[in-house]
Amino acid sequence: MSSSTTPSTAPAVSRPLTPGRSDVVIVGAGIIGLAHAFEALADGLSVTVVERDRQPVGASVRNFGHCCISAQEGELLALAQRSRGGWLRAAEAAGLWAREAGTLVVARSATEAAVLEELRAERGGDAVELRTAAQMATALGRADGDDRDLVGGAFLPADLRVNPREAAPALARWVAEQSNGRILWGTAVTGIEPGTVHTTRGPVHGERILVCVGHDVDYLFPDIAEDHEIQRCRLTMARAAAPAAFHTDSAVLTATSMLRYDAFTARPSAARLREEVIGHSPELLEIGANVMFTRLPDGTVLVGDSHHYDATTPPFIDERTFELLTAAVADVLGVRQLQVLERWQGVYASSSRGPLLVRDLAPGVRAISVTSGIGMTLSFGLAAATFDGTLAATG
Ligand SMILES: Cc1cc2nc3c(=O)[nH]c(=O)nc-3n(C[C@H](O)[C@H](O)[C@H](O)COP(=O)(O)OP(=O)(O)OC[C@H]3O[C@@H](n4cnc5c(N)ncnc54)[C@H](O)[C@@H]3O)c2cc1C
Incomplete structure (x- = not known):
C-alpha cells in the first residue's frame, strides 16, 4: 500500500489516485x-x-x-463492554489520551438516589459504587465541600474517558503510518458499487466496502436513510474554564442524564424521576437536556448538551438553550457562572427505528451508522463485531 496523504499535505486540486486494491475501503474518517480501520489493520488487512x-x-x-x-443495557451494554478493550488497545498503539476514569452520577434528590441504588442492586457493588453527598462535593471540587444540595451519587468505574479533539485525529495518523493503511483526505465519495468506491479523485477499489458516514448516510443512500427514519440530532455544546478545585477525569452525569440512558430508565424509580424533573426543571426537558460535563487534559471542561431533531440541521444556536445548559452545569459544580471559552453545535444520526443502522447495500458493501448518540462508546465494539462476523444487519 502506498504512503498516506495527511491533512497538512493534502493537495488543493485533484490529482490521480495511487492505483491499488485494498482488502477494505472505508468511507468516513470519524x-x-x-x-474499523484500526481493527482491520490489526487483523492484517490492507485498508x-x-x-x-x-x-x-x-x-x-x-x-x-x-x-x-x-x-447501556442489554446488547448495547455487551457491545460497549467489548468496545472498552478496543479503545484501550488503540490508545496504546496510537498514543492517545484515554483514562479508565469512570463516571460520577450526581444525586440531588431521594428519587435520583433511588435510581442509582436500584442500578447498584441490579449490577452489583463493583459496577456501581454508591457515594455520599460529602464524597460527591469533594469530587466536584466544591468550595468548602459544600454538599447542602446533594443527596449522594454513584461512581461507575467501567467507563472510559478520551479527548474527543485528539482521539480521531491521532487514530487517523496511526492508520496513515501503517504500511497497509492509507487515508485519502479531501476526497468525497460520490457513489458506490461492489468492489469500487467512486470519488471526486477517481475510483478506489476494495474487496469489502464499509460506509461509515454517520448522519450523512442520507446523502449517499437517501432511501435507506428514509427507511431507517434517520434524522439529524443537533446538540449545543460549550468549553469552559474549570473551577480551580475541579480535577476529576471522570465524566459527570446528572438527573437529566438518568432520563436518557437505558440503564437508568429501566429502573423502577425512573418514571417518578421523570415526573420530578418535569416538576422542577421543565425548561431542561423542553430542550432535551442531558446536563453533563467532562474535563479535558488541559483542565477546561466540555459542557452540554441539548437535543433537537430535524431532517436538515438549521445552523443557528439558540442562546437560551446555551444559557440553560451552562447555568445547570455551574449549579452542579457549585459556582455562580462558568467562563465560557468556546461554543459549537454537534450533529449525530438519530432514528426512532433503533440505535444502529447496519445495512448490506450490495455484495461486500455495508453501511454502519450509530443512530443513538453513543458512537464513541460503541465504536470499537462495532468494529470488532464487523470483522468477526457477529454484527447483524438491522432493518
Ligand atoms: C455533541 C455530541 C455529544 C456526544 N456525546 C457522546 C458521548 O459522550 N459518548 C458517545 O458515545 N457518543 C457521543 N456522541 C455521539 C458520537 O459522537 C457519534 O455517535 C460518533 O462520533 C459518530 O461517529 P461517525 O464516525 O459515525 O460520524 P462522524 O464523526 O460524523 O464521521 C463521519 C465522517 O464521514 C465523512 N463523510 C461523510 N460523507 C462522506 C462522503 N460522501 N465522502 C467522504 N467522507 C464522507 C464526514 O466528513 C465525517 O468525517 C455525541 C455526539 C455529539 C454531536
Missing part, C-alpha cells in the same frame, strides 16, 4: 470508520479510508469523549 474533509470534524470531535459503557 470514530466509526477509524475504529484505505476515504474522507471528504482534511481532518476529522464531524460528531467524533464535537462530543464529550465519554465512553459511556455502564449506562
